Amino acid sequence: MTGNGSVTPDGPIITVESLSKTFANGVKALDQVSIDVARSEVLVVVGPSGSGKSTFLRCLNGLETADSGTVVVDGIPLDDNPQNRLEIRKEVGMVFQQFNLFPHMTVGANIDLAQMRVRKSAPREARGVTIELLRKVGLEDRVESYPSRLSGGQQQRVAIARALALRPKVMLFDEATSALDPEMIGEVLDVMRDLAAEGMTMVVVTHEMGFAREVGDRAVFIDEGRFVEVAPAAELFDSPREERTIAFLSKVL
Amino acid sequence: MILAAIRRWTGRTMLTGRTERVGRTGRTEKARRRYKPIAADIVVDIVAFAGLVTALALLLAHNTAALGYRWQWHRVPRYLLTFGDEGFQAGPLLIGVGVTLRIVAVSLLLSLTIALATALLRLSSSAVGQWIAGVYLECIRNTPLLVQLFFIYFVIAPLVGWDGWTSAVISLSLFEGAYASEIIRGGIVSLPYGQWEACYSLGLGRRDALRFVILPQAVRRILPPLVGQGISLVKDSALVSTIAIYDLTMRGQVIVAQTFLAFEIWFVVAGLYLVMTVSLSAFVGLLRRRLAVNYDR
Ligand SMILES: Nc1ncnc2c1ncn2[C@@H]1O[C@H](COP(=O)(O)OP(=O)(O)OP(=O)(O)O)[C@@H](O)[C@H]1O
Ligand SMILES: [Mg+2]
Numbered sequence: 001m002t003g004n005g006s007v008t009p010d011g012p013i014i015t016v017e018s019l020s021k022t023f024a025n026g027v028k029a030l031d032q033v034s035i036d037v038a039r040s041e042v043l044v045v046v047g048p049s050g051s052g053k054s055t056f057l058r059c060l061n062g063l064e065t066a067d068s069g070t071v072v073v074d075g076i077p078l079d080d081n082p083q084n085r086l087e088i089r090k091e092v093g094m095v096f097q098q099f100n101l102f103p104h105m106t107v108g109a110n111i112d113l114a115q116m117r118v119r120k121s122a123p124r125e126a127r128g129v130t131i132e133l134l135r136k137v138g139l140e141d142r143v144e145s146y147p148s149r150l151s152g153g154q155q156q157r158v159a160i161a162r163a164l165a166l167r168p169k170v171m172l173f174d175e176a177t178s179a180l181d182p183e184m185i186g187e188v189l190d191v192m193r194d195l196a197a198e199g200m201t202m203v204v205v206t207h208e209m210g211f212a213r214e215v216g217d218r219a220v221f222i223d224e225g226r227f228v229e230v231a232p233a234a235e236l237f238d239s240p241r242e243e244r245t246i247a248f249l250s251k252v253l
Numbered sequence: 254m255i256l257a258a259i260r261r262w263t264g265r266t267m268l269t270g271r272t273e274r275v276g277r278t279g280r281t282e283k284a285r286r287r288y289k290p291i292a293a294d295i296v297v298d299i300v301a302f303a304g305l306v307t308a309l310a311l312l313l314a315h316n317t318a319a320l321g322y323r324w325q326w327h328r329v330p331r332y333l334l335t336f337g338d339e340g341f342q343a344g345p346l347l348i349g350v351g352v353t354l355r356i357v358a359v360s361l362l363l364s365l366t367i368a369l370a371t372a373l374l375r376l377s378s379s380a381v382g383q384w385i386a387g388v389y390l391e392c393i394r395n396t397p398l399l400v401q402l403f404f405i406y407f408v409i410a411p412l413v414g415w416d417g418w419t420s421a422v423i424s425l426s427l428f429e430g431a432y433a434s435e436i437i438r439g440g441i442v443s444l445p446y447g448q449w450e451a452c453y454s455l456g457l458g459r460r461d462a463l464r465f466v467i468l469p470q471a472v473r474r475i476l477p478p479l480v481g482q483g484i485s486l487v488k489d490s491a492l493v494s495t496i497a498i499y500d501l502t503m504r505g506q507v508i509v510a511q512t513f514l515a516f517e518i519w520f521v522v523a524g525l526y527l528v529m530t531v532s533l534s535a536f537v538g539l540l541r542r543r544l545a546v547n548y549d550r
Contacts, residue, residue, distance in 0.1 A: 061454055062453075063450055063453060063454060086456055086458075089453065089454060089455070089456040090456045092454075093454070093455075094454040096447060096450070096451065096454075098445070098447050100445070100447040100448060100450065100451035101451075102448065102451070102465075102466050102470075103470065104466075104469050104470050104473075113455070113457070113465060113466075114455035114456055114457060117457055117461045117465070118455065118456040118457060162451075162455070163454070163455075165455070166455070166456060
């Protein structure tokens with residue numbers, strides 16, 4: 001578990017500089033955004049639909065390739081080098097709005113897969129880690145279930161366990177609760193809260209403003225691909241400075 | 254048969270990973286629902302088909318009587334099976350079935366390999382790969398199979414020293430492979446892109462994603478239309494009789510030429526093809542059922 005970045009244990013774990021991304025259809029999703037994320041920090045990202053939140057998150061693990069600017073995770077630059085990209089993906093877990101569990105595999109197999117194929121763990125060793133992770137999200141009794149047998153909230157908790165399978169240093173959450181029935185949102189947020197308390201570095205895109213304010217260390221308000229306002233979470237939600245932040249928050253709160 | 258295919262097809266939307274809660278009793282109900290229709294469909298298909306054949310036969314009998322055709326069914330069995338000193342021996346028609354089955358089996362494997370390779374090339378990011386796959390598809394799909402068969406047998410084969418059998422298998426494989434590759438590609442792109450992204454975000458490469466996540470799911474979607482393609486292969490294989498391969502059709506032609514039992518022999522030949530295609534669907538139906546179990550536990 002020694003990343004290249006252990007040389008600078010106190011520096012930011014994620015450094016983003018002047019990141020821009022325009023899609024083929026001409027939509028400018030990110031416009032010169034820069035930010036540093038400290039170790040164990042929880043950064044929440046809020047903004048209107050289509051403002052570039054997902055694109056920003058996906059640029060952090062190379063699911064999307066920026067046109068210009070740099071992303072460095074734990075000392076590893078995210079560039080054309082596939083080896084670097086792989087290293088970053090091992091260090092960064094991602095949780096999707098739609099869970100994206102593998103429906104043809106059991107819960108256990110979902111979590112084993114990357115351990116065996118990427119970390120080259122032996123099956124029994126992988127399964128041990130899997131059980132431990134499932135215990136963490138409160139689903140150790142569902143190892144042999146297929147995802148379709150679980151509720152939405154349970155599926156998302158499995159997805160979180162799966163994203164943790166490679167022991168990442170950073171977790172990205174893209175609207176992890178937006179596809180859930182209201183009564184299931186709480187159980188997922190609880191897991192995220194626990195992770196934050198354990199000191200996991202997290203970048204969280206969410207529409208749950210209460211949760212964002214409570215768990216977030218810092219918050220970013222993004223609009224039209226720009227970071228309009230970056231501030232400690234309590235400050236951004238309680239006393240936003242920018243006109244557009246105020247307008248947005250007054251609409252969603 | 255079409256209805257049954259659609260029912261089977263839509264029946265699997267429940268397998269795409271949407272949340273679905275089923276109570277304790279749901280299990281057996283589900284199992285029954287899953288197993289019965291396939292058996293019932295086949296029975297209905299066969300009964301309907303038998304009815305149609307009977308009606309046709311009656312019509313035919315009526316008309317042939319008018320023509321003065323003399324039915325001689327008693328002369329037919331010897332071309333299927335003879336019983337002599339050495340026990341049962343396959344007659345020319347059954348031997349022809351064997352040849353057809355061998356050609357079909359080898360072509361099926363080869364065409365699936367070609368199809369998978371072509372589908373992956375078309376989905377790859379390599380421009381050259383996409384181009385090669387595209388040219389192959391267009392050439393195959395826009396010329397008649399018979400012409401392809403002649404081209405390979407009369408033009409390519411002499412140059413590279415293939416015999417008729419090899420030419421036949423290669424023509425059929427290239428032809429069916431082109432169509433099957435589109436089926437496979439369709440199955441792959443029909444999966445939610447999130448499945449790929451989940452793999453990538455976990456550090457899995459393209460190859461692992463395909464092998465462990467994409468293809469196992471795509472197979473369940475691809476199989477029904479692929480069976481249809483396999484059935485086409487059985488039927489299209491009759492064309493190899495034109496390059497002097499003694500398959501079922503060729504044997505039929507020879508017997509008819511010698512005995513003038515045209516009606517009887519072609520009835521039997523058609524029936525034998527039918528048996529092959531129906532068995533193929535039934536076999537794959539069984540296979541599918543075994544595959545489907547997984548998702549549903
Ligand atoms: N693959 C793509 N091709 C073209 N345009 C895209 C693509 N992905 C996103 N966009 C566009 O880029 C902009 C930013 O999209 P993004 O998904 O990052 O927004 P978001 O803030 O996550 O929105 P939401 O809250 O709806 O998820 C939007 O206008 C979107 O339409
Ligand atoms: Mg989004």
